[in-house]
Amino acid sequence: MAIAELGVVVLDCPDPRALADFYARVLGGSVEGEGDWVDLKVSGGQSLAFQAAPGFVPPKWPAPDRSQQFHLDLTVEDLDTAEKEVLALGARPLDAEDHSRSFRVYADPAGHPFCLCAC
Known part of the structure; x- marks a missing residue:
């Protein structure tokens, strides 16, 4: 029995919307949200999330x-x-x-x- 289920994979980045748009063009799906947190909902696949990370290296x-x-x-x-x-x-x-x-x-x-x- 599992303790948890994977909710979403989150990528830290300087510009969440821009990176979500990049992956939407690669994987398809729809970009949802603005600001510090943006989701990419992929039809029939795992969603990705993008989080603003000041000072991202x-x-x-x-x-x-x-x-x-x-x-x-x-x-x-x-x-x-x-x-x-x-x-x-x-x-x-x-x-x-x-x-x-x-x-x-x-x-x-x-x-x-x-x-x-x-x-």
């Missing part, structure tokens, strides 16, 4: 002194197509362009690492 990947702490794995049909789309939205690549792997690592506009993973 983005994680660094890979770097033991500024650990990524967590990251999102996002499953895609076509890595090349998805890569072009997330880069156009403001993501930036974090690893060398190794296209032989089944995943690629990026940072969202606030600096959180995420991976695009082939189905």
